[in-house]
Amino acid sequence: MAELLRNRRWTLKRRPNGIPVPDDFELVHDTIDPDALPPGHVLVRNMVTLCAPDQRNWMNEKVNFHPPMALGDTVSSPNVSRIVASTHPDYTPGMVSFTMGGWCDYALLDVAKLYVPLVPYPEGTDPIKAIGVLGMNQLAAYFGMVKVGEPKPGDLLVVSGAAGSTGSAAAQIGKIKGCTVVGIAGGAEKCAWLREECGLDDVIDYKAEDVAAVLAERYHNRIDIYFDNVGMPLLQAAFDNMAPNGRIALxxxxxxxxxxxxxxxxxxxxxxxxxxxxxxxxIAVRWRDEIPAALAEIKGWIDAGLFKHREDVRDGLENLPAIFPELFTGGNRGTLLVRLADS
Amino acid sequence: MAELLRNRRWTLKRRPNGIPVPDDFELVHDTIDPDALPPGHVLVRNMVTLCAPDQRNWMNEKVNFHPPMALGDTVSSPNVSRIVASTHPDYTPGMVSFTMGGWCDYALLDVAKLYVPLVPYPEGTDPIKAIGVLGMNQLAAYFGMVKVGEPKPGDLLVVSGAAGSTGSAAAQIGKIKGCTVVGIAGGAEKCAWLREECGLDDVIDYKAEDVAAVLAERYHNRIDIYFDNVGMPLLQAAFDNMAPNGRIALxxxxxxxxxxxxxxxxxxxxxxxxxxxxxxxxIAVRWRDEIPAALAEIKGWIDAGLFKHREDVRDGLENLPAIFPELFTGGNRGTLLVRLADS
Structure with a gap:
């Protein structure tokens, strides 16, 4: 009989007002008995969590299409997790899987009730890569560009949040597809990275320039694709300058x-x-069957040096409430990951 | 040598403030010499004009993507016209064609400069049918449904302006494609026509009911296709009740x-x-090459009794400024046409 596992989990103490602050969350300590799983469950050890902006929406009282987090719930998050115990026939201890495992050391998941299913990775997968450069943000960029943006050589593509995890992927996929690519990002360092490392054709620094004025001056009625990560007011600026038959990937x-x-x-x-x-x-899961092919294509681009990526890897479950808000203040440099356990 | 033709044309005297009023327009009398056409021109006799809501937009100081009507210009409108003189090799007198001939008896058109090209009809075409039940509104409904709405059997389709020229076509195409169809229209007579003649499954009378409340109660998160003819606030009401993967055809x-x-x-x-x-x-012209096939399919539906249509035919160029505003007050019953000359 195994020992009880000590578990820590961050719960939603109150609904954030604006950008979350550490006091919106509360650390709860409890224990889990790995030998007493109800049928059809898996117990996972969370290894890495992805800080994704949409998590902020899930903290609201109302969320589109699915139930919001309840106060006192463990904060929901996309993770790479290792299965440590299972009473479900499809999953065995040792498997590494994508989970919505949340901000906790261990999570007990009722497989039949998962809103997002487990997606096991091949043996030997690097957890950081799996949720970083080959993760859901890159798949969103891929499907958003290919299925919604429908890029053709010579198209003018504008990407907002272009230095971010998804934005930098979308912008570079645009380059690979033969588009002229304009990135919008905040600050000289991010803009230089986009121009020099990612090869963008033009970059607009929203902290230093009036994006609406620049788009109207340089690209009026010429934007074929706008890949939007930030919403208003930049969405309006791009909208007002779209070309006929333009596509906006939201x-x-x-x-x-x-x-x-x-x-x-x-x-x-x-x-x-x-x-x-x-x-x-x-949302990328709409094209679930095409995900393996998409990942293979992205891997090919990485190997060919066509696809730059920055991971901003932090450490420690205990630091999550302080790290997560950086997504909204521009503090991170690339995909924001937090290591929760050693591989 | 032919006589000079006496011509009457309605010009834009001032830009309308809200719904147009007759004083926004001025009737100008002039003459045209049918023997003195510049090269590359056609002179047309306008036979029927379609009152189309978008004409109101063209009267504004700013229009998206193309130049607005100037003050003093003949009011722009879609017409069926007969060519009476031509110095362009592709067009000969006697031909009947779609034109943007405007609110006038005769129009002199520089073929190379037309924003919308001439589209000659086959000999023997009925001008009322050509711009009515087989006109641009029906093509808009056809392509909007087929290309944007992507209807599948069992889909829930909601149409606003459902008793109008385009809306009634979109709703019935939805029925033909196997959708459950809900129409939004104003007044008991229009609603009864949609339900009893056009076979819609449900009809909401926006003059008598709170559309947002009805949609939320009956169809929350269930609208697969919303075909929108009216914009806000109905667009919001539909938007808030769309199903995942829903399509809004604007x-x-x-x-x-x-x-x-x-x-x-x-x-x-x-x-x-x-x-x-x-x-x-x-806009239907995007699928220009597919227009003949679309018209053939619509004709087939009419012949099979699957496609009801109402034309509201008025008479007289002189009455246009009084008739046109009915589009915005709901006065017309079906496609609003004005006969400008006897066939």
């Missing part, structure tokens, strides 16, 4: 999450009719 | 044209990401 609205309830769409909306413009939201 | 924003500059989009815009929703504007 991946996220980072700038609007703290004020969730009021998240506005663009105005002058008749432009979407006159310009025959498409705006489409998407 | 055909027009009738309710918003009078206040053009402020035409808003929906809020709670993150729903488009979480629901992987598509919103797409469109």
């Amino acid at each position: 991946c996220g609205m980072l700038a609007n999450y703290p004020g969730y309830g009021d998240m506005p769409g663009p105005s002058n909306f008749m432009r979407i009719v006159h310009g025959a413009i498409k705006m489409q939201g998407f | 055909c027009g924003m009738l309710a918003n044209y009078p206040g053009y500059g402020d035409m808003p989009g929906p809020s709670n815009f993150m729903r488009i990401v979480h629901g992987a929703i598509k919103m797409q504007g469109f």
